[in-house]
Amino acid sequence: MEIRNPAFFEAPEFWKSDWDEANAYLDSLEAGEILEIGRSEGGRPIRAVAYGEKEPVERTATLSAAVAAGHPQSFFGPEKRKKPVLVIFSAIHGAEIEGSVACLNLAGVMETGADLRGRRWEALREAASRMRVVMVPFAQPDGRIRSAVRNLIGGTVDDLYYYGQGAFKNGDILTWPECKRTQPIPLEKMAFLGGYYNDAGVNIQHEDFFAPRLAPETRALIDLVREETPDCVMTLHSCGQGPFFTGPDNFIPQAHQYRQAQIDTVVAERYRREGLKPGGGASAGPAGGFYFHTALHHASGALPILFEFPHGLEMKPFTFDEILDIGLILFEEVMRFGLTYGFRPG
Ligand SMILES: [Zn+2]
Structure with missing residues (x-):
């Protein structure tokens, strides 16, 4: 792997994006429950950290059958759980570490009331304590370890493509979204396989979710x-x-799409007030498409939301502190929305 800029491999203490450093931090947690939910293609543990007790669900039907019966309780259970459940997956793409840093800082808030900079987040902690929160900070460890950048602040789009999508043996950088024209990526053509993929070249965001065998990361998640x-x-x-x-995502129920749009509006408005430059918005993503998070909805009935952090590239600069604030504000606003209005419609 090339070192395109040495600064990409350094970060402040609170910015725990390195695999070993992040795992050592997870091992130090006291209140959080650590679970190993599976192993990556390359044999690395996929670890979750959970806060809030797990309440059993009494289920008598599949989601498909329960919805067709006009009786979703047959899937979700007759009793409403005391605490809503929020699951967070980060670093599905291994160079996209900003969400992982935010997850580990949320763990810090849950443990001590303060993030890893020592800044207190009382409203966030209060909201999180009224939910069950299960985070997988590194959902696809192979790509995280291979694409070892700790940040991409000040980088170019080519830097992002190199560490994210990779480079061919002829020296050409694989760009986005052209990287999606081949799935999985043929390993023999790559000089450097970027962090986007597991060790078999699979981008788990775009699997054939109905295939008999899924990538082990996809299966575990x-x-x-x-x-x-x-x-x-x-x-x-x-x-x-x-x-x-x-989003909103075409292939989920319309009432869920409205929820996606409402959460987007609430969070973007908070960023505007805080000077955190919300951008892109609903129009930035493709309107159609069936993604990993779409499959997660159909597997569980959950409201799926996909958030894009900024890397702080030269095209749209952010500092380490601002990016972490974006993450913790995201969690606070999403949790408050869920506690006030409910995540799932109906
Ligand atoms: Zn991504």
Whole structure:
């Protein structure tokens, strides 16, 4: 792997994006419950950290059958749980580490009331304590370890493509979205396989979700949402233009699409007030398409939301502190929305 800029491999203490450093931090947690939910293609543990007790769901039918019966309680259970459940997946794409940093700082808030800079987040902690929160900070460890950048602040789009999508043996950088024309990526053609993929070249955002065999990461993450039946599942990505939510997503019920749009509006408005330059918005993402988070909805009934952090590239600069604030504000606003209005419609 090339070192395109040494600054990409350095970060402040609170910015825990390195695999070993982040795992050491997870091992130090006291209140959070650590679960190993599976192993990556390359054999690395996929770890979750959970806060808030798990309440059982009494289920007598599949989601498909329960909805067709006009009786969703047959899937979601006759009793409303005391605490809504929020599941958060980050670093599905290994160079997109900003959400992972935010997850580990949220763990800090849950443990001590303060993030890893020592800044207190009382409203966030209060909201999170009224929910069950299950985070997988590194959902696709192979790509995180391979694409070892700790940040991309000040980088170019080519830097992002190099560490994200990779480079061919002839020296050409694989660009986005052209990287999606081949799935999985043929390993023998790559000089450097970017962080986008697991060790088999699979981008888990775009699997054939009905295939008999899925990538082990996809399998483990889908199994987790089947087990948790979250009210909301949030996947955290990053790009040059963030912060924004993608969607609304075509292939989920319309009432869920309205929820996606409402959350997008609430969070963007808060960023505007805080000077955190919300961008892109609903129009930035493709309106159609069936993605990993779409599959997570159909597997669990959860409201799926996909958030794009900014990397702080030269095209739209942000500091480490601002990016972390974006993450913790995101969690606070999403949780408050869910506690006030409910994540799932109906
Ligand atoms: Zn991504």
